Amino acid sequence: MAPLIQANALAQSFGARTIFRDVSFEVAEGEIFVILGGSGCGKSVLMRQIVGLQPPSSGHVAVFGQDIYAPASDVRSKIGVMFQSGALFGAMTLLENVMLPLEMLSDLPPAARRAVAQVKLGLVGLTDAAGRMPAEISGGMAKRAAIARAMALDPPLLLLDEPSAGLDPITSAGLDRLILDLRHDLGITVVVVTHELASILAIADRCIMLDAAAAGVIATGDPRKLAEDSDNPTVAAFFNRQTLAVAAR
Amino acid sequence: MPSAAPDPTSDAKSLVLPFADQLDVAAAARLWVETQQAAHAGRDRALVFDLAAVTGCDTSGATLLLEAERSHGGTTTIIGANDGVAAVIALVRTATIAPKAPQAVPETDWRELPRAAIAAIGDELAFAGEVVVALIRVPARHRMLRMEDLLRAADEAGVKAIPLVLLLGALIGLILAFQSLVPMRRFGADIYVANLVSLSLMRELGPLLTAMVLAGRSGSAFAAEIGTMKINQELDALNTMGVDTVTMLVLPRLLAVMFVMPVLTVLMDFAGLFGMTMVLTGFGIPPIVVSHQVAAAVVPLDFTGGLFKASLFGAAVAAIGCRSGLATGVGPRAVGQAATRAVVGGIVATVVLDGALAVLFNRLGW
Numbered sequence: 001m002a003p004l005i006q007a008n009a010l011a012q013s014f015g016a017r018t019i020f021r022d023v024s025f026e027v028a029e030g031e032i033f034v035i036l037g038g039s040g041c042g043k044s045v046l047m048r049q050i051v052g053l054q055p056p057s058s059g060h061v062a063v064f065g066q067d068i069y070a071p072a073s074d075v076r077s078k079i080g081v082m083f084q085s086g087a088l089f090g091a092m093t094l095l096e097n098v099m100l101p102l103e104m105l106s107d108l109p110p111a112a113r114r115a116v117a118q119v120k121l122g123l124v125g126l127t128d129a130a131g132r133m134p135a136e137i138s139g140g141m142a143k144r145a146a147i148a149r150a151m152a153l154d155p156p157l158l159l160l161d162e163p164s165a166g167l168d169p170i171t172s173a174g175l176d177r178l179i180l181d182l183r184h185d186l187g188i189t190v191v192v193v194t195h196e197l198a199s200i201l202a203i204a205d206r207c208i209m210l211d212a213a214a215a216g217v218i219a220t221g222d223p224r225k226l227a228e229d230s231d232n233p234t235v236a237a238f239f240n241r242q243t244l245a246v247a248a249r
Numbered sequence: 250m251p252s253a254a255p256d257p258t259s260d261a262k263s264l265v266l267p268f269a270d271q272l273d274v275a276a277a278a279r280l281w282v283e284t285q286q287a288a289h290a291g292r293d294r295a296l297v298f299d300l301a302a303v304t305g306c307d308t309s310g311a312t313l314l315l316e317a318e319r320s321h322g323g324t325t326t327i328i329g330a331n332d333g334v335a336a337v338i339a340l341v342r343t344a345t346i347a348p349k350a351p352q353a354v355p356e357t358d359w360r361e362l363p364r365a366a367i368a369a370i371g372d373e374l375a376f377a378g379e380v381v382v383a384l385i386r387v388p389a390r391h392r393m394l395r396m397e398d399l400l401r402a403a404d405e406a407g408v409k410a411i412p413l414v415l416l417l418g419a420l421i422g423l424i425l426a427f428q429s430l431v432p433m434r435r436f437g438a439d440i441y442v443a444n445l446v447s448l449s450l451m452r453e454l455g456p457l458l459t460a461m462v463l464a465g466r467s468g469s470a471f472a473a474e475i476g477t478m479k480i481n482q483e484l485d486a487l488n489t490m491g492v493d494t495v496t497m498l499v500l501p502r503l504l505a506v507m508f509v510m511p512v513l514t515v516l517m518d519f520a521g522l523f524g525m526t527m528v529l530t531g532f533g534i535p536p537i538v539v540s541h542q543v544a545a546a547v548v549p550l551d552f553t554g555g556l557f558k559a560s561l562f563g564a565a566v567a568a569i570g571c572r573s574g575l576a577t578g579v580g581p582r583a584v585g586q587a588a589t590r591a592v593v594g595g596i597v598a599t600v601v602l603d604g605a606l607a608v609l610f611n612r613l614g615w
Contacts (some may be wrong), residue, residue, distance in 0.1 A: 090581040107278035108309070111285075116277070116312045122344025123308065135579040154274055154307035185340045186308065187333070 002065055004029050004157055004189050005050060010059035012045050019045055020216045023059070025208050027191060029156075032183055032203050034223065035193045037210035038238070043193045044084065046210065047161055050191065051081050063157070077105060080150030084162040086142040088134040094121060094145045095130040101152040120148040124178060140171035147178065157189045158182065164196040176202045197240065201227065209235060264291030266317070269302035272310025272334070281313060288317035296321045301329025311341035376572050380503065383495040390496050398501035406467035406502075406567075407509025413462060414513050418520025421458060422446060425521070426528035440534060443542035446525045451551045455518040457603055459510060460562035464595030468570035471502050472591035475574025476584040484575070499571040503564055510563030511556040518555070550615055558606055565602055566595035 003026035011021040019042040027033040035043050048054035050061055052068040052075075061068055066075045088097050098117035102108055108116060121130050124144040134142055143163055150158055160179070164172040176199050182188045194200060200207060200223050207226070209219040211234050219226050219235045227239035266287060270276070288296055298314055300306075315338070318325045327338065387394055425446045433439050475498055478484055487494050526539050573591040577583045 102274075106274050106309075108274065109278075109281050112277060112281040112309075112313070112316070115316045116274075116309050119308055119312045119315075119341050119344050123340070127344070133580060151308070154309055181340075185336055 003027055004031075004064060005033075005191070006062045006065075007046075007050065008060045008062075010046065010049055010056045010061060012042060012049065012054070013057045018215050020210055023208075023210070023217055025217075025220065027189060029189055030183065030187055031205045032179065032190045032192065034200050034204035034207040035191065035210065036195055036200055036204075036207050036223070036238075038195060038212060041210040041212040043195070043210055044161055047159055047191070047193045051079055051159055052076055077153065078155050078157060080153070080155040080158045082143070082146040082150045082158070082160045082163060084165060086134070086139075086146040088142055088145055088149070090134050093131050093133055094126060094137070094148075097134070097145060098149045098152050101149065105153060117148075117152065120151050121145070123151070123182075124148045125174075140167050140175070143167065143175060144178070147175075151182070151188075154186070155188070157191070159191045159193075161193045162195075163192060164194060164199045169198065172196065172199060173202070175199075179203050197238075209238070260294075263295040263297050264288075265297040265299050267299040267302065270304055272300075272303050272306040272313065274307060274309035277309040277313040281316075284313055284317045285320045288321040292321055292323055295323065296325040298325065298327045299329055300327060300331075300334055303330065303334050306330075306334040306337045308337065308341050308344075311338045312345075314338060315341060315345055373572065376575075377568065379495050380499060380568060383493060383500055386493075387496065387500070390493060393492055393496040394500055395497070398497070399505050402467075402502045402505035403509050405470065406463060406506050407513060410462060410466055410509075410513060411516060413466070414459060414517050415520045417458060417462065418450075418455075418517040419524040419527075421454060421517075422450065422521030422524030422526075423528055424524075425449065425454075426525035430528065430532060434532075439529075439532065440538065440542060442529060443525065443534075443539045444546035447522060447543040447547050448551060450518050450521040451547055451555045453555075453603070455514045455521065456510075456555050456559035456562055457599065459514045459517045459559055460566055460599040461596060463506065463510065463513070463563060464566045464570075464592050464599065467502075467506065468566045468573075468591040468595040469588040471567060471570035472573040472577070472587040473584050475571055476577030476587040479575065479577045480579065480583065494575065499568070499575075502571055503567045506563040506567040507560050510559040514556055514559035518552075554610060554615055558603065561602060561606070562599045565598040569594040569598055 005025075005027040007023060007025050010023040012019040023046065025033075035046055037043050045054055049056050050063065050068070052063075055069055063075045064078055068075055088094070089100070092100070095114070095117050098120050099113045102113040102116055106113070118127065118130060121127055124147055126141060126144055126148065129137060129141060129145075134145070137145070147158075147160065147163070150160075163175050163179070167175065179190055179192065180203055183190055190203075192199070192203065204223045206221060207219075207223045208217055209226070210216065211218040213234070218232055219230055223239075226235055230236055230239070264287070266284065268276075268280075296318065298317075314327070327335070330338065383390075426442055429445055430439055430442045433442055433445075475484075478498075484494055484498075487497065522543065526536050529539050530536055570591040573587040573594065576590075577587040
């Protein structure tokens with residue numbers, strides 16, 4: 001089966017500053033794929049490249065076999081994206097936020113849009129908050145509402161930028177569970193950008209690790225294996241192996 | 250592949266709605282009305298969803314079925330669903346637990362309105378008090394009143410408003426002179442147009458129109474700037490540092506505007522006189538005659554009284570703009586609402602103050 005995402009030799013520079021170069025990877029259908037790395041290594045830039053918001057300086061990215069930057073590409077409607085800030089429309093209730101893509105991009109009648117949006121909010125546990133404004137909810141609720149909006153059109157591919165950032169461990173674990181449920185129950189392929197170690201180990205099937213100093217990929221594979229036996233000192237440090245070793249002594 | 254339309258088959262006891270292919274958002278959109286109507290119409294029988302030919306289902310498709318189940322309101326059965334489809338339906342079923350009833354919105358008690366109005370006036374007076382206290386305490390907090398903020402506010406509210414003020418002043422003088430010249434000429438009083446326009450400009454229109462310009466340009470800008478700072482929690486940061494926000498944010502704007510308003514008013518007055526002179530000259534009255542008429546009509550108190558008013562109007566507009574910014578609520582609309590409040594409040598306060606000063610000046614014999 002052809003991969004859902006195929007990134008080939010992606011590079012990004014801003015002026016003379018190279019963020020990363022020669023980044024290649026594939027994401028298979030039904031996979032939870034994590035892009036990880038420290039702050040400033042270009043994780044979010046890579047995600048923006050995948051969803052068609054940041055044309056790469058060089059390289060090529062195909063989603064569902066199509067070039068996402070091709071003028072006639074209709075791939076974007078098959079992708080749901082949750083941005084780091086949630087990017088909820090502050091002047092709309094949560095229900096209206098989720099209804100918006102249904103209103104813009106589907107032929108569902110108004111009653112159906114409302115019902116479908118309610119279901120999406122129910123899936124992320126926000127049924128009772130449907131009428132609240134984004135300014136009235138917590139950070140964790142905003143992230144969940146943003147996921148509900150990203151799922152509004154039942155896209156087969158979901159990209160989540162730092163879903164756990166700034167959340168307490170319990171809320172973060174709840175989001176991890178939600179991501180696993182989405183994959184298990186709905187068969188959605190999920191790409192997650194994160195540097196939260198607990199989340200990575202909980203949800204990732206495979207990962208790619210970027211490093212700012214190397215300006216590119218320093219590790220790929222199963223994060224649990226990388227955590228155990230990677231020789232790369234940055235990877236080892238990232239997975240706390242050294243810290244854990246000190247703690248064990 | 251799209252889902253086929255349900256083709257109901259029924260007997261006396263049951264209504265069977267068969268579906269086929271993909272039950273996705275596109276199929277849900279196409280089949281929604283038809284399915285709900287069929288389910289509603291079959292309320293006297295058991296409803297059966299035949300999903301044997303359905304190959305896949307997303308949450309929108311599952312919502313279609315569960316909403317039809319709700320429309321039907323009676324016994325429903327799903328037959329022939331494969332494991333994937335059944336799992337999605339089960340998932341959506343758990344997500345469609347009815348939300349709690351929304352809290353009743355309290356009805357408006359009109360008797361509360363006077364109390365609310367008094368409270369609002371009280372808030373404004375309290376803010377005025379805070380400003381006065383901040384002014385008194387400036388010597389002790391002089392580091393919080395930054396000169397660069399004051400100069401920047403003077404530049405924004407004053408220097409950058411000069412072209413607009415000159416243009417408006419010239420046009421107002423021109424229009425006033427032209428509109429009054431035509432009827433006054435019938436009575437041979439056209440020379441007195443200079444008296445009429447110059448007095449109107451110096452005493453009333455100059456300060457009033459300059460204050461309107463200020464409210465539109467700077468009052469709204471103050472509200473938006475401070476409102477955005479509040480939303481970004483910059484005000485909280487200042488407060489936790491122990492910095493008095495009134496001293497740091499309100500006083501520079503207030504003082505800058507009180508300083509630039511008389512200057513702008515002088516420019517508005519002279520631009521208006523220039524416009525008037527252009528019209529009168531066009532109608533054959535030489536500029537030297539116009540200037541003599543103006544000198545005879547306007548006494549220094551008219552001019553200085555106008556400048557005093559201008560400074561007072563400026564203080565009101567700036568204070569209301571800053572107050573609106575500090576009272577900004579939450580959400581993206583809040584800054585826009587604060588800016589609107591600043592402009593409307595500034596204009597209303599200017600006109601009210603003008604009326605009060607007219608009475609006061611009259612009593613004082615000015």
